[in-house]
Amino acid sequence: MTMSENNQTTTAVAEAIPQQRDADSAPLLQVKDLKKHFPIKGGFPIRRTIGAVKAVDGVSFDVFRGEALGLVGESGCGKSTTGRLLTRLYEPTHGTITYNGQDISTANRKQLAPIRSEIQMIFQDPYASLNPRQTVGSIIAGPMEINGINPPGGREARVRELLEIVGLNPEHYNRFPHEFSGGQRQRIGVARAVALEPKLIVADEPVSALDVSIQAQVVNLLQKVQREMGIAFVFIAHDLAIVRHFSQRVAVMYLGKIVEIADRDSLYNRPRHPYTHALMSAVPNADIDAVKKERIRLEGDVPSPISPPSGCRFRTRCWKAQDKCATEEPPLVQISGSREGHLTACHFPEEPTTADRGEDIVLDPALAALEDESGANA
Amino acid sequence: MTTLTKTEDAPAPTGGDAFLSVRDLKVQFSTEDGIVKAVDGLSFDIERGKTLGIVGESGSGKSVTNLTVLGLHNRKSTHVEGEILLEGKELITATEPELEKLRGNKMAMIFQDSLTALSPYYTVGRQISEPFRKHTGASKKEARDRAIQMLEKVGIPHPKQRVDDYPHQFSGGMRQRAMIAMSLVCNPDLLIADEPTTALDVTVQAQILDLLKDLQQEFGSAIIMITHDLGVVANMADDLLVMYAGRAVERGSVREVLKSPEHPYTWGLLGSMPRLNSDVDEPLLPIPGSPPSLLNPPSGCPFHPRCAFTDKVEGGKCKGDRPTLPVGRGSACHLTADQKQQVFIETIQPRLG
Numbered sequence: 001m002t003m004s005e006n007n008q009t010t011t012a013v014a015e016a017i018p019q020q021r022d023a024d025s026a027p028l029l030q031v032k033d034l035k036k037h038f039p040i041k042g043g044f045p046i047r048r049t050i051g052a053v054k055a056v057d058g059v060s061f062d063v064f065r066g067e068a069l070g071l072v073g074e075s076g077c078g079k080s081t082t083g084r085l086l087t088r089l090y091e092p093t094h095g096t097i098t099y100n101g102q103d104i105s106t107a108n109r110k111q112l113a114p115i116r117s118e119i120q121m122i123f124q125d126p127y128a129s130l131n132p133r134q135t136v137g138s139i140i141a142g143p144m145e146i147n148g149i150n151p152p153g154g155r156e157a158r159v160r161e162l163l164e165i166v167g168l169n170p171e172h173y174n175r176f177p178h179e180f181s182g183g184q185r186q187r188i189g190v191a192r193a194v195a196l197e198p199k200l201i202v203a204d205e206p207v208s209a210l211d212v213s214i215q216a217q218v219v220n221l222l223q224k225v226q227r228e229m230g231i232a233f234v235f236i237a238h239d240l241a242i243v244r245h246f247s248q249r250v251a252v253m254y255l256g257k258i259v260e261i262a263d264r265d266s267l268y269n270r271p272r273h274p275y276t277h278a279l280m281s282a283v284p285n286a287d288i289d290a291v292k293k294e295r296i297r298l299e300g301d302v303p304s305p306i307s308p309p310s311g312c313r314f315r316t317r318c319w320k321a322q323d324k325c326a327t328e329e330p331p332l333v334q335i336s337g338s339r340e341g342h343l344t345a346c347h348f349p350e351e352p353t354t355a356d357r358g359e360d361i362v363l364d365p366a367l368a369a370l371e372d373e374s375g376a377n378a
Numbered sequence: 379m380t381t382l383t384k385t386e387d388a389p390a391p392t393g394g395d396a397f398l399s400v401r402d403l404k405v406q407f408s409t410e411d412g413i414v415k416a417v418d419g420l421s422f423d424i425e426r427g428k429t430l431g432i433v434g435e436s437g438s439g440k441s442v443t444n445l446t447v448l449g450l451h452n453r454k455s456t457h458v459e460g461e462i463l464l465e466g467k468e469l470i471t472a473t474e475p476e477l478e479k480l481r482g483n484k485m486a487m488i489f490q491d492s493l494t495a496l497s498p499y500y501t502v503g504r505q506i507s508e509p510f511r512k513h514t515g516a517s518k519k520e521a522r523d524r525a526i527q528m529l530e531k532v533g534i535p536h537p538k539q540r541v542d543d544y545p546h547q548f549s550g551g552m553r554q555r556a557m558i559a560m561s562l563v564c565n566p567d568l569l570i571a572d573e574p575t576t577a578l579d580v581t582v583q584a585q586i587l588d589l590l591k592d593l594q595q596e597f598g599s600a601i602i603m604i605t606h607d608l609g610v611v612a613n614m615a616d617d618l619l620v621m622y623a624g625r626a627v628e629r630g631s632v633r634e635v636l637k638s639p640e641h642p643y644t645w646g647l648l649g650s651m652p653r654l655n656s657d658v659d660e661p662l663l664p665i666p667g668s669p670p671s672l673l674n675p676p677s678g679c680p681f682h683p684r685c686a687f688t689d690k691v692e693g694g695k696c697k698g699d700r701p702t703l704p705v706g707r708g709s710a711c712h713l714t715a716d717q718k719q720q721v722f723i724e725t726i727q728p729r730l731g
Contacts, residue, residue, distance in 0.1 A: 074579035074580065074581065074582075075579055181668045182668075184668070211668075211669065212606055213664060213665035213669075214664070214668060215650060216651070216662035216663065216664030216665075217664040217665075219652075219662055220661050238579070238580070240580070241653055241654050244652065244658065245656070245662070264658065268654060279580060280654065282583065283580055283609065283654055284583075284584070284587070284609030284610050284613045285609055285613075285654065285655075286609040286612045286651060287612070287636075287655070288633055288637070290655065297581075297585050298585070300549075301549040301550065301551045301582055364533055364585050364588075364589075365533055365535070366531065366533025366555075366589060367533065367585065367589060369531075369533075370593065370595075370596065373596070374592065374595055374596070
């Protein structure tokens with residue numbers, strides 16, 4: 001299954017970024033059947049493993065040179081864990097991560113050292129990800145120091161240059177993180193991540209801790225460094241509109257699995273997986289004159305990743321679920337009617353056209369009851 | 379329509395049908411670093427059954443305003459001026475026992491973080507029935523039945539069993555539902571929702587917002603919806619107040635503010651947020667700089683250091699004069715009405731897609 005998936009994703013990028021494809025068509029990063037299970041310990045007097053949180057449970061995707069792949073999903077779906085697995089901040093339980101043809105999923109510290117400089121990470125919380133006892137200069141110069149890189153003109157000159165690139169005053173070289181606002185700190189995080197001119201940046205919710213007006217500044221900055229330096233991004237976020245703005249391809253995760261992956265247009269305009277469809281319809285639109293989309297209101301919350309539902313994981317909240325969904329796990333494949341590279345894991349996918357959609361689906365019992373009542377009164 | 383008819387400088391008695399009216403409210407905290415002007419001359423009215431959206435960034439004073447309405451501020455370190463009238467009753471000078479009679483009964487609040495807002499020590503059912511018993515004098519049994527009924531109304535499955543659960547046994551969405559049940563248990567006339575869905579996932583957010591809307595129709599409460607998400611207010615609110623640095627900078631109906639915004643800050647907010655149908659090749663239009671410190675807010679218009687249009691105003695008025703928010707629909711900005719319209723149509727609107 002993973003092999004065929006892989007072939008299909010490879011072709012997907014043809015439309016998204018043709019220029020990179022010409023240069024080198026092999027993916028920069030290949031992830032195959034990646035799993036991360038966190039053990040749950042319990043019992044007395046001898047504590048043993050009594051279960052596992054299946055945070056990431058069989059994820060496969062490719063990232064190509066210079067492209068931005070968005071990873072969306074609700075809290076607990078495993079998107080951040082996936083990001084940390086890619087940078088090897090967590091050890092994978094199963095599966096392989098191939099970077100530039102080299103398997104890094106089991107590589108040791110020494111083997112990883114040269115690769116670490118090529119894969120960088122930007123964290124969510126700009127207050128927690130910068131050492132409060134280091135100056136901005138030493139924070140940004142840190143990666144160069146560790147990797148023994150001496151840029152022409154010296155590290156300090158390079159740091160000042162980086163500060164300028166990310167829109168900070170180079171004179172702030174000797175300041176400490178607490179002297180900066182949240183948006184400025186995130187810029188420092190970006191400067192640190194691009195200091196080594198990496199090939200891949202994993203950005204884990206880089207703007208969600210920031211105010212709306214500052215979010216846009218940081219998104220524009222990330223887009224600038226991505227385009228100018230040709231860095232591939234794995235952009236993890238829960239805000240569907242920001243992911244759409246930033247990424248050429250987007251993967252949707254639900255309970256540790258990718259349920260749908262496609263180029264931006266297909267995913268946002270013609271989602272095939274009912275979950276993706278529900279997610280899109282739940283986003284509140286600030287345009288009050290926008291064409292009223294169908295309203296899909298799911299029931300309840302995401303189930304626990306400790307004992308996920310059998311078969312298709314979304315079936316407990318899905319309005320299309322049938323017996324088959326409980327017994328058979330749907331593979332992530334290209335289904336008929338989808339564009340090249342648009343993969344969906346669903347037995348009963350939505351129609352490829354949007355024409356016959358438009359009916360509201362209200363699964364939430366409280367809402368349904370209240371709306372029946374008001375309907376009856378009216 | 380909510381009547382938004384008073385100017386900022388007119389602490390006059392309320393007009394007829396406003397149910398809550400706030401007049402020239404000033405809230406100041408004294409801190410070690412100096413006096414923080416968290417709210418500086420804010421006025422608004424809200425009618426029964428209507429929803430007022432208040433949008434602004436962190437530190438714009440939107441939460442402080444509503445904590446002051448409920449009297450939940452620290453009275454020792456807070457200096458409050460102005461008027462808050464709930465059905466003609468002055469709340470700023472009201473004593474604590476008087477406020478206690480109103481809180482949970484006439485007015486209630488839904489907080490952002492349900493895990494910290496609910497007590498971990500009491501069952502959900504007890505926390506819902508407590509205000510009901512206090513305000514109606516109901517027996518334990520009656521209050522418990524009421525709690526079960528409310529849990530059912532907000533969509534908690536098996537309410538008879540779940541009423542004895544503790545908050546940690548509920549998921550995030552269910553806790554927020556339980557908090558809504560608690561706030562509505564006495565049929566309050568005013569419900570203040572402070573970022574009620576910010577901590578929730580988007581599919582759960584959609585459920586909760588619809589639930590609030592449906593319950594509002596049934597209970598006829600007025601809702602003040604505090605949020606930073608323009609999408610949420612577009613869905614929920616009738617009227618909109620945009621706050622910046624402790625002041626209202628623009629107000630009007632939701633349609634007016636979102637479709638023909640007048641204040642450069644509102645333009646900035648709209649331009650900062652990508653939408654699901656916006657053009658992905660256009661870069662976002664962020665507001666430069668960062669929000670001001672309320673210890674030492676900028677002179678004149680508080681937005682002038684971040685505003686791109688100050689050069690259109692003659693005589694440097696932006697730095698010297700504080701613009702007033704006009705009667706009803708309008709914005710606190712020195713640009714003329716024609717300039718606002720022209721700038722919006724020519725430079726802002728095309729970028730919004």
